[in-house]
Amino acid sequence: TIITSISKMESLALSEKEMLSVFQTFMRETDDNDGVDAIRRYQDDIKQDDIYSITDGFMENPINAFHFVKRMHTIWGGIISELDCDNCFLHPPKPLLDFQRRLQEIDKRHGNMIHVSSADLSFAALAIVRLWQTYKLNLSQLIQGKILDEQTEPLTVDEVMYICRQLDDDNYYYKEIIWLQELQREMRLSPQSYTDTQFTRVARQLASTYAKAEMPWQSVKLLEKELSVGNDSLSEVNKKKIERDITYFKQKSGDIPMGERNKTLSPDERDVNKASYEALCRGDLKRNVKVTSRLVCIYRPTKLPWYRVKEEILNHKPRVSMMYNVITDAEIDFIKEFALSKLKESTVAGNVVGGTTNYKYRISQTAWFLQTVHSNFLKIAKRIELITGLSTKQFPLPYDAEDLQVLNYGVGGMYEPHEDYFGTPIDVAPNPPFHSAEFINSGDREATWMFYLSDVKAGGATVFTDIKATVSPVKNSAVFWYDIKRNGNLDDRSTHAGCPVLLGSKWGIYNYYYNKFL
Numbered sequence: 001t002i003i004t005s006i007s008k009m010e011s012l013a014l015s016e017k018e019m020l021s022v023f024q025t026f027m028r029e030t031d032d033n034d035g036v037d038a039i040r041r042y043q044d045d046i047k048q049d050d051i052y053s054i055t056d057g058f059m060e061n062p063i064n065a066f067h068f069v070k071r072m073h074t075i076w077g078g079i080i081s082e083l084d085c086d087n088c089f090l091h092p093p094k095p096l097l098d099f100q101r102r103l104q105e106i107d108k109r110h111g112n113m114i115h116v117s118s119a120d121l122s123f124a125a126l127a128i129v130r131l132w133q134t135y136k137l138n139l140s141q142l143i144q145g146k147i148l149d150e151q152t153e154p155l156t157v158d159e160v161m162y163i164c165r166q167l168d169d170d171n172y173y174y175k176e177i178i179w180l181q182e183l184q185r186e187m188r189l190s191p192q193s194y195t196d197t198q199f200t201r202v203a204r205q206l207a208s209t210y211a212k213a214e215m216p217w218q219s220v221k222l223l224e225k226e227l228s229v230g231n232d233s234l235s236e237v238n239k240k241k242i243e244r245d246i247t248y249f250k251q252k253s254g255d256i257p258m259g260e261r262n263k264t265l266s267p268d269e270r271d272v273n274k275a276s277y278e279a280l281c282r283g284d285l286k287r288n289v290k291v292t293s294r295l296v297c298i299y300r301p302t303k304l305p306w307y308r309v310k311e312e313i314l315n316h317k318p319r320v321s322m323m324y325n326v327i328t329d330a331e332i333d334f335i336k337e338f339a340l341s342k343l344k345e346s347t348v349a350g351n352v353v354g355g356t357t358n359y360k361y362r363i364s365q366t367a368w369f370l371q372t373v374h375s376n377f378l379k380i381a382k383r384i385e386l387i388t389g390l391s392t393k394q395f396p397l398p399y400d401a402e403d404l405q406v407l408n409y410g411v412g413g414m415y416e417p418h419e420d421y422f423g424t425p426i427d428v429a430p431n432p433p434f435h436s437a438e439f440i441n442s443g444d445r446e447a448t449w450m451f452y453l454s455d456v457k458a459g460g461a462t463v464f465t466d467i468k469a470t471v472s473p474v475k476n477s478a479v480f481w482y483d484i485k486r487n488g489n490l491d492d493r494s495t496h497a498g499c500p501v502l503l504g505s506k507w508g509i510y511n512y513y514y515n516k517f518l
């Protein structure tokens with residue numbers, strides 16, 4: 001899926017401009033008598049201004065990204081499925097075949113990305129909810145297209161309803177109700193901007209959600225209110241629909257004794273469990289002064305007398321440090337460019353779930369590189385070795401260091417709390433991209449190094465959930481920590497996460513070093 005990398009989406013936006021131009025050619029070469037109206041009709045949906053307004057950084061705003069994914073899926077996806085329809089055109093005219101061929105060329109040139117699926121759209125919608133929840137965004141502003149101080153196109157009623165349906169599919173009724181109520185409130189502030197059918201749809205969805213949350217008497221109440229408020233403006237058809245719903249929900253309420261109609265809404269268990277992690281992501285948790293008063297910055301010596309690194313010690317047990325100015329802008333530019341076309345969906349590593357993608361858990365794309373792939377990679381591996389004192393040897397086998405992973409996060413991209421160690425010997429159940437031969441006798445991941453290749457405008461911190469530390473990405477720096485104790489035991493205080501990216505495109509290079517204990 002495309003939404004797992006912001007930078008991939010930026011490339012896709014370039015393809016869209018080319019798609020528009022071949023569509024325009026198709027429009028010029030055909031007319032109403034060619035029997036291709038099914039495609040020509042899309043002319044009205046395509047807003048050239050929207051396509052041309054995409055400039056640098058556009059996709060770094062999740063609302064923009066959502067609008068874009070929606071357009072790619074519904075409009076371009078619609079055109080593509082018309083073109084791919086085998087029985088629709090018995091004698092396809094030449095311009096149609098040309099159009100089809102040109103789109104395929106664009107697709108091929110840009111890495112086969114132009115098919116944006118309904119799954120992409122659903123993930124983008126859920127990303128908006130995740131960001132709202134994690135960063136406690138103001139929902140009214142969010143619906144109006146505003147995140148922090150960035151204003152963009154508002155979410156349409158359709159889009160909010162779509163987001164609500166995604167919540168519904170996952171049984172997140174509490175959140176769905178909050179969203180629907182906010183939407184209803186927005187709409188009532190300027191009723192003239194909406195149709196009575198829109199009001200009816202929102203009210204009926206809200207009623208149905210209340211019923212699913214086992215409060216059908218609330219469904220009755222709010223629909224009755226909708227009838228009285230909208231009395232003059234509702235069409236007969238919509239009134240009928242609402243009346244029918246009222247009868248239905250009254251029946252449902254009938255089964256529930258009056259005394260038991262005091263249920264109130266409460267947040268979903270799944271969200272309650274995440275509250276402290278989310279507070280860390282916002283930087284809202286204060287650490288114990290006993291711990292923080294012992295934290296210092298040092299010039300960390302290396303084997304080279306003239307090379308010292310600015311180290312900010314963020315925690316002692318286990319040691320977690322930020323290292324400043326350890327990669328140059330030139331190296332960063334090279335590596336991003338080098339990695340972009342090789343990015344693939346990130347998998348969740350480990351012996352148990354190894355090699356699987358899980359979009360509830362991790363939303364990013366990764367490219368893996370041997371150090372020898374280019375001198376720049378070898379150079380940064382050597383630098384890490386110099387600074388940490390850990391061996392980064394890859395050959396001869398076994399590895400002391402894994403391949404370098406270049407990573408770019410997606411829309412609302414994150415990596416939920418986890419440990420980097422495997423906990424069991426890696427050669428037991430190796431999974432791609434791990435190859436058994438390289439890891440036999442390597443041991444387990446004992447330390448993690450992560451370069452930040454970008455600043456992140458908002459969100460995207462690396463947080464340690466046990467020691468309660470929040471590390472905000474700073475371009476050119478790196479965070480370094482130990483996952484295994486000196487005695488070789490796994491250190492469960494190393495649990496950490498990459499928080500959802502709110503605004504920006506987060507890039508990193510990750511590297512893991514092996515002990516020989518297991």
Ligand SMILES: O=C(O)CCC(=O)C(=O)O
Pocket residue numbers: 415420460461462463496497498499508510
């Ligand atoms: O991106 C981050 O901040 C954390 C990533 C991480 O923990 C990992 O890739 O293992």
Ligand SMILES: [Fe+2]
Pocket residue numbers: 418419420496
């Ligand atoms: Fe990690």
